[in-house]
Amino acid sequence: MFANSIYVVAIWGIVLVYSSHADECSYPYRRIGKSCYLINTQKVTADTAFAICFRHGAYMANFETLEELMLMKYELKKMNTGHHFYIGGRNVNRYMSGGDWRWIKHGKMTKMAYFAFDSSEPNGSFSAPEDCLLFHGGRGYVFHNSCCDCYAAGFICEK
Ligand SMILES: *[C@@H]1O[C@H](CO)[C@@H](O)[C@H](O)[C@H]1NC(C)=O
Numbered sequence: 001m002f003a004n005s006i007y008v009v010a011i012w013g014i015v016l017v018y019s020s021h022a023d024e025c026s027y028p029y030r031r032i033g034k035s036c037y038l039i040n041t042q043k044v045t046a047d048t049a050f051a052i053c054f055r056h057g058a059y060m061a062n063f064e065t066l067e068e069l070m071l072m073k074y075e076l077k078k079m080n081t082g083h084h085f086y087i088g089g090r091n092v093n094r095y096m097s098g099g100d101w102r103w104i105k106h107g108k109m110t111k112m113a114y115f116a117f118d119s120s121e122p123n124g125s126f127s128a129p130e131d132c133l134l135f136h137g138g139r140g141y142v143f144h145n146s147c148c149d150c151y152a153a154g155f156i157c158e159k
Contacts, residue, residue, distance in 0.1 A: 029159065033071040037061055038157040039085065046086045046132035046148045049155035058159035060088030062103040066114055073141045082137045084153035089133035091145065094126050101133070118142040
């Protein structure tokens with residue numbers, strides 16, 4: 001009887017450890033590298049995508065390092081949807097030529113430390129602003145800037 005209850009506690013312990021791990025990255029989120037992403041093919045504007053990620057307790061995906069970026073590009077190419085996907089980069093100064101691109105996450109704005117835009121990108125301007133950022137499906141998932149509230153694409157949340 002005594003031995004039996006220890007067994008149950010031990011099993012219960014394993015289940016608890018397992019489920020607390022699964023919670024932070026459970027379906028529909030997936031772990032890619034060290035982060036937890038939701039790759040959503042539903043087409044919405046960047047502003048709507050921001051609100052959807054936020055309501056999930058998440059944020060639009062940040063790729064501060066080239067390693068994170070390369071892993072995600074690899075996943076997106078494997079999925080082979082051809083879709084574009086909005087991510088959490090944003091131009092915070094449209095007066096600057098080329099913009100000032102930041103990764104936006106929980107009130108922080110981390111400067112983009114590398115250049116992964118397509119040729120002739122970013123091409124927004126003060127008179128024709130394109131302050132949001134997407135992975136371009138037709139161009140091997142390089143970055144394109146995009147209008148934040150007019151063009152609909154898939155999007156990637158992270159938590
Ligand atoms: C930027 O370039 C894309 C094509 O590469 C074009 O569709 C878009 O209209 C251009 N945007 C501006 C503001 O010129």
